[in-house]
Amino acid sequence: MTFNERASRVIPGGAHTYSKGRDQMPANAPEAFVRGKGGRVWALDGREFVDWGMGINNVLIGHAEDAIDQAACDALRQGQNFSRPTPREVELAESLVELIDGIDMAKFAKNGSDANSAALRLARAVTGRSRVLFDGSAPFLAINDWFIGHTPVNAGVPGEATALAHPFVYDDLASVGRLFGEHSGEVAAVILEPCRERRPAAGFLEGLRALCDAHGALLVFDEIVTGFRYTLHGASRLFGVRPDLLAIGKGMANGYAISALAGRRDVMHRGGLEHSDPRCFLLSTTNGAEQSGLAAAMATIAFYKAHDVIGQLDRTGREVASAITTAAAQAGIADFLSAGGDFGCRPAIACLDHQKQPSAAHRTLFHQELLKHGVFMPWICPSFRHGLSELDQTREACVHAARVYAQAIECRSVDGLLEGPPVKPVMRRYN
Ligand SMILES: Cc1ncc(COP(=O)(O)O)c(C=O)c1O
Structure with missing residues (x-):
């Protein structure tokens, strides 16, 4: 076998x-x-x-990488998980707040999908609205229904679960404007990767920011890939446009499992205990503050500062x-x-x-x-x-x-050269 x-x-x-x-x-x-x-x-x-x-x-x-693995091992030997918070999670949140422009608070999880989906729930809670607009040209944003339901591999996702998420076209501000027009007063958030291999078209991110502000929606940057790769300080440092919330993950801890939802205090605080609004159940996972991941992220940040x-x-x-x-x-x-x-x-x-x-x-x-x-x-x-x-x-x-x-x-052919089947798109309906 x-x-x-x-x-x-x-x-x-x-x-x-x-x-x-x-x-x-x-x-x-x-x-x-x-x-x-x-x-x-x-x-x-x-x-x-x-x-x-x-x-x-x-x-x-x-x-x-030795220094990062050592930090993770040192942490896990002191116990991986506890039933109250630890200083490590506060330290890491403080470090991110210091590093990333425009954020005041962060909450940790283990993968990017959870962080992105939490951003959408939070935006819905804060705005009291239910629709979200997402970059339909993105290869991937989350394993969750709001994204997968719009791909060809949507078996198992009820239409109702995706009906409230609307795809727009990256770099096409008019496609976003149309959706805001069609669903006036109902859009909670716009979520996208701020960029992939190309810079955004001139004015695109600024236009998104202006549309969100005009319509009372939140702007969410999926920085799962861009974070810790294009810059340590958030894509807003590159493009001069600040999101209300952002999600980071890959790259944050050199392969250790950790992600974060971060954002402005007045938005993030709805996930906390110090307000009288209806509570938002924000990213509460058993392993979100696993000690080795937090220590690896701190060591990764130290490495970036030294090199x-x-x-x-x-x-x-x-x-x-x-x-x-x-x-x-x-x-x-x-x-x-x-x-x-x-x-x-x-x-x-x-x-x-x-x-x-x-x-x-x-x-x-x-x-x-x-x-x-x-x-x-x-x-x-x-x-x-x-x-x-x-x-x-x-x-x-x-x-x-x-x-x-x-x-x-x-x-004019790969016949005789290609030794097996060509790769297939991940997002396809049938095998
Ligand atoms: C841009 C982007 N967002 C979100 C995700 C989801 O991250 P995760 O696999 O950690 O859930 C990915 C994963 O590839 C991604 O590339």
Whole structure:
């Protein structure tokens, strides 16, 4: 029995996150990882890879970073969970308030979906309204009904649960304005990632802020990916637009499970005990203040203060993007294979077929060939510990992979080159 077969017998999908599933990888991808250090990972079959996946954009300093692991171990040896608050949770909340512009309070959870969904509940409680507007162009915002119900994989989500969430189009302010018009006086919040690989169009975030203010809705930034990656101080520092609430998660603790909902005191306090309004049941989870996660987050913040992590992520990501575009140009396929974006810390890879259409088969082929040269690149997530040897190996792998890609463009097909099925979209209705 293969590892995949064994895993799929006892875990639906064979993995605990759909984006780690076997339908997301080329046939020659490692079935499982057993260990990581810095920017490298080791597979169950013994192969070693330069890792650009980094625990789904989560491990931004590097795998098994000693100072962070030590802090987490020290904490867990003193007990992982207690039935009253601990100084660690207050310290971490104080640190976030100090670091992130415009927030006064924070509450912890274990994943980004919970933090985003809590933001929406809080916004509904504070405004007394029920509708929310979300970025319908976002690949992912939450596992919860308000988001999943609007994707093709919405089996099990009742229509009633999604009817109160309305998708708008990123960078299209008019699409948001229309929804505010159609549901006048009913919108509690607008939620979106402030940016992905591209900067927002001029005036888009400012326009959202103005629409929210004009209509009495709250603006929520999903900073699960941008937090601790583009800046330590919140996307508002980059774009000059302040949300009322924000959610952070990935990157906050170098892979340890912790997320946070943070925001202005006058909004967050509705989740507290010092008011006479109806209470809002805000993010109350057994493991939200697990001690090792809090200690890892504090150690991560200390690491960022001691090292230029943000600058390094930006430089490394730009090098990787350039390795891909340079190799593509050398192979004569610059029009078909490229990587880049406005932020070095989060470059996107574009794989087109011979007709210049986005192609999952070509994307799979490129990854398949990189894997043969020891590079695991489902997407590009740079970490502080990716160094010269990882970049050199990636450059060489890209040269090789681009040559094979060029054959596919020349033959107008991946047939005979692709060794298994192309990756499938996570958000699809049928297997
Ligand atoms: C932008 C964004 N928001 C929210 C989430 C959900 O985070 P989590 O998987 O921790 O629930 C993700 C996860 O990939 C994400 O990319």
